Amino acid sequence: MDDLAVRAESHQIPSLLCQRIGERLGEERLGEILDEYGIERFYLKSASFEIDLIIEEPEQVIYQRLMGALGYTKNKKAFEELAQRLPYRVIESIIREQEPVNRTLMLQALLLGSAGLLPSQCDGKSKLSRSVEISNLERTWDLLSASNSMSYADWHFFRMHPKNFPTSRLLAAGYLLDSYLEEGLLKQLLNLVREANPGKYATKIERGFIVPDLLGQGRAREITVNVVLPFFYSWAQMNAQDEIKKHVSELYGAYPRLGENQITRYLNELFWGNVTSGKAKSAKRQQGMIHLYKTFCQDQRCDRCPVIIDESPNQDQSR
Numbered sequence: 001m002d003d004l005a006v007r008a009e010s011h012q013i014p015s016l017l018c019q020r021i022g023e024r025l026g027e028e029r030l031g032e033i034l035d036e037y038g039i040e041r042f043y044l045k046s047a048s049f050e051i052d053l054i055i056e057e058p059e060q061v062i063y064q065r066l067m068g069a070l071g072y073t074k075n076k077k078a079f080e081e082l083a084q085r086l087p088y089r090v091i092e093s094i095i096r097e098q099e100p101v102n103r104t105l106m107l108q109a110l111l112l113g114s115a116g117l118l119p120s121q122c123d124g125k126s127k128l129s130r131s132v133e134i135s136n137l138e139r140t141w142d143l144l145s146a147s148n149s150m151s152y153a154d155w156h157f158f159r160m161h162p163k164n165f166p167t168s169r170l171l172a173a174g175y176l177l178d179s180y181l182e183e184g185l186l187k188q189l190l191n192l193v194r195e196a197n198p199g200k201y202a203t204k205i206e207r208g209f210i211v212p213d214l215l216g217q218g219r220a221r222e223i224t225v226n227v228v229l230p231f232f233y234s235w236a237q238m239n240a241q242d243e244i245k246k247h248v249s250e251l252y253g254a255y256p257r258l259g260e261n262q263i264t265r266y267l268n269e270l271f272w273g274n275v276t277s278g279k280a281k282s283a284k285r286q287q288g289m290i291h292l293y294k295t296f297c298q299d300q301r302c303d304r305c306p307v308i309i310d311e312s313p314n315q316d317q318s319r
Helices: 003-010 021-025 027-055 058-070 072-085 088-095 100-115 134-144 166-179 185-195 200-207 217-238 242-253 262-272 283-297 306-317
Strands: none
Touching: 021 027, 021 262, 021 306, 027 058, 027 217, 027 283, 027 306, 058 072, 058 088, 058 166, 058 185, 058 217, 072 100, 072 166, 088 100, 088 166, 100 134, 100 166, 185 200, 185 217, 185 242, 200 217, 217 242, 217 283, 242 283, 262 283
16 A cells, blocks of 8 residues: 555645645635546546447446445455356346246345355355345255355455445345346436436435445445446447437536545545545545546656646746
8 A cells, every 4th residue: 555545544644735725726726626537537437338348248247347336345356256257147047037026035145155155155154144034045045056156265354344244235236136127237227317317316326226224325326426327428428329428427417425435535634624524515526536646646646736737827926
């Protein structure tokens, strides 16, 4: 971890040229810079989807990225590997043959068993809640007669809240995949995007990802901003769906702010002198902060940072 990342974690604010720059540049100008970099980060995310969409079917691309988002940083790669081992088309072919009443249980057993996280596969170390019907999950997995499971060693549980355990996230994934099965994952997510309106009504999308006691609003909002919106921007561009592309841009531009993370807390304190000042009042501006940090702060490229460059002429005029 680089020095600035350590500072971001510990909130140790060094003496840098951009310290309290929000007061000197003004909220409007600094906001414009954050907006610009928030849009750039969005375009970069969308571009990465374009590459995936050339290689894979749209349903597999969005499914794999959604799974990665459920894994947080520690388990992102493991979730994506699981999505490759257990492709969406395989899940669909198995589950569509089941009665609706059995689908969620079947999906959860399939996901947990393929991950190697059922108690029988990892000496009881899966950390599944006692409220979960483990015997039914085990029995269903046995009936599936599946193979090629991952290992318990592929997953991380250390220093994680139980709600963030990979087993909890896989249970949530079972509920989500079941809810999007009738019309198909791509079509139902596209409907959510179409029905959402910029501003507070954009949250209609994130409500489609909330699973009570397993997946809350914070993670649902992260999934919406970091996966769903850039995916459909890219998909619309590749399919000449200009209205959807414009609609997604408007949704992103006005989307409400996310929860704070280490980077946004660090830059809030650095720029404004207050960790919780919340000056970045939209998801786009928060994404701009993250993009600035990863592009300039992380490698200590202060001389190239647009925040510093923008202030320099003002400094020269005042001398």
